[in-house]
Amino acid sequence: MTAITVTTREGVEHELRPQDGISVMEAIRESGIDELLALCGGCCSCATCHVFVDRDPVGQLPPMSADEDDLLESSSSRTDRSRLSCQLPVSAALDGLRITIAPED
Ligand code: FES
Structure with a gap:
């Protein structure tokens, strides 16, 4: 199962083991x-699922769309580590990913 480590804004780490196919935001x-x-539920229209990618061990994140x-x-x-977590589908390619939730705008 894919392991993803999420650091909250307060600096608390959580290790998630989400099922494949859902987005990192959903996880x-x-x-x-x-x-x-x-807010948009994953439709790529709100940017309130902003995260920073701290470590991408496999280097298989999907490319960023326009x-x-x-x-x-x-x-x-x-920053140059920014991604929208709703645009990152969970799969074995993300195993070992470490992300931090970005500050609220
Ligand atoms: S949830 Fe709205 S852009 Fe990701």
Whole structure:
């Protein structure tokens, strides 16, 4: 099963073992971490599921779409590690991924 480590805004680490096929955003919310608003429900139109990728051991994150790039551009906390977690489908390719929830804009 895929292991993903999520660090909250308070610096608390959670190790998730989500099922394949759901998004990282859904995995975070289903784990009980309530810091992601995910207002659009994963339609790539709100940017409230912003995370920073701390470690991508397999290097298999899907490429960023133009829509994701545009939305992240509206975030004051964007860095070169920024992704929208609803655009990252869980699969074995993400095993060992470490992410931190971005500050709220
Ligand atoms: S949940 Fe809205 S962009 Fe990800």
